[in-house]
Amino acid sequence: MLQSKKNSHCNAAPPVRARHWRLRFKRGQRIYAADASGGAWRVLSGAVRLDRNAPGGEESFANLAIKSDIIGAETLIFGRYSFTATALAACVIEPWPESHAPQASDSLLQTLAKAERRTAEVIALRCGQAAERVRRLVMMLAQEPEESPEWQAEELQVVLPSGQDMADITALRLETVSRMVSRLRQAGILAPLRQGDHPSPRMFAVRQTSSDAFRARAST
Amino acid sequence: MLQSKKNSHCNAAPPVRARHWRLRFKRGQRIYAADASGGAWRVLSGAVRLDRNAPGGEESFANLAIKSDIIGAETLIFGRYSFTATALAACVIEPWPESHAPQASDSLLQTLAKAERRTAEVIALRCGQAAERVRRLVMMLAQEPEESPEWQAEELQVVLPSGQDMADITALRLETVSRMVSRLRQAGILAPLRQGDHPSPRMFAVRQTSSDAFRARAST
DNA sequence: CGATTCCTTGAGCAACCTCAAAAGCGGTGG
C-alpha cells in the first residue's frame, strides 16, 4: 500500500494523459513497504533504496534504483513487494509498465538486463577504499539539473542522501561517510550549491575530477 | 561463444532427450566471456561467478549464481553476454528456457524476482566482519551431497572456491579469507571431507553452528 | 620428480570503527 498521506499536495501532479500519472516523494519518505500489495514503478528522477527484511528480523540494504530503473517488478508475479522502498532524495516515479506499451516480454528482458548491470555497480560500491566508494556513490546519484533555467549547468548536481543511507549503501559507518564527504568538498569535487527558493544544504555541484588528485590530498 | 576446449570430455553428458542437454564445468573454468554470443543457462548445481568489464578495463566481480539461478538472460535481447561467467566449483548447467516450456512472460518475471533476491544476498556478503562474511558465503554455497550413497548426509557439504574468488566476492583479501576459513575449521563449522575415488582437499562438510560460538573463539 | 601455482601463517601498519561530545539545522511554542 502506498503511503501518500503526508505528501498529498506533492502528488497532485497534473496527469499528462489518462492513466499516466506520477508520484513525488521527498527525501527519506517511504515509497512502499515489503509485503504490501501494489504495482511496479519506473523511477523518473531521484534515487530509491530498497531494503529486504533480513533473516535476523533486521532491515538491510538490498539494492539501489536510480533514474529509469524499475522497482517493484516482482509484484507482477507475487502481488506483493519483496522489498521496502525509500526515497534517498526527492524523486518522481510513474507506474510501470505504461498502459500504452503492451509489449511484455521485450520490456521485461530489458528491465532484467538493466537490473543486472545496476547490481554490478552497487556491488562495486562496496569495493576499495572509503574515499573512492563515497565518490563513486555520489557520481551514481548525480543528475543533470532539471528545469532550472538559472543553473543551466555544464556540471551535474546531486542532493546527498542522509549519512546513514550512504553508510548503508557503501557498507561504511556514517562518521566515515561524513569525513569522506568533507574531503570531497575540500578536493573541490563537491561544491555547495543552495537554490534560491527552497534552501537545501545538502545540494552540491559535482565536478568530474581525476580521482588521483583527490586521493593525493587524502594523505595530507 | 562457449569455451569448451579443454573440457570436451566433461561435456560429453548423455542427452536426456532431444535439445535437453547439459554442460559440466570444473572449478575455475570459464563458462562464457563477456561480449561473446550465446544463450541463457540455468545453473543446476555448483556455483558461478559473473564479472563485468569494469570502466577501468579491469574485470571485477559483479554477481553470483547458484543452484537454479539463470545466467546470461541478457543475451535474449542483446544477443551477447554482458558478463563473463566462471565456475566457482564443479557445476552443471542446461540451456534456458527449456524448449518444452514456452510460457515466456511468467518465467521471465520469476527469473527477475529471483535475481533480485540473490542480489540482496550477495550485497549482504559484503557487510559485517570478515569472519561472518566468509561464513555466510560458505552457507550460500553449501548444497546437499548429490548421488553419494555413502554420504547420505544429514549435513550439507561444500567445495570451496579458490581463495581469490572468495576474496573477490566478499571484498576481502585472500590472506584474510584463508585465515577465516582456518577459523571455521577450528570452530568445527567446516569439517574436512575427502571423497574416496577423487581426492578433493577443498571439500568440507558444513555444520550449521550458532555463529555466537564461532565469534567467541575468534578472540582467543 | 621438478616447476608452478595456490594456500597458509606471521609481523607490522594503515584504515576504518567505536565512543563521545559539540555544532548545525528544523520545528515548536511561548
Next chain:
DNA sequence: CCACCGCTTTTGAGGTTGCTCAAGGAATCG
C-alpha cells in the same frame, strides 16, 4: 522573534580489524 528541543552532522581520540609484505608449505601438472 527568540528560546528550546530533537535530530542529524561534524570532528576528535584511541582501539581493532583487516591489509600489506614476506616467506614457507602443500597441491597440481607436466
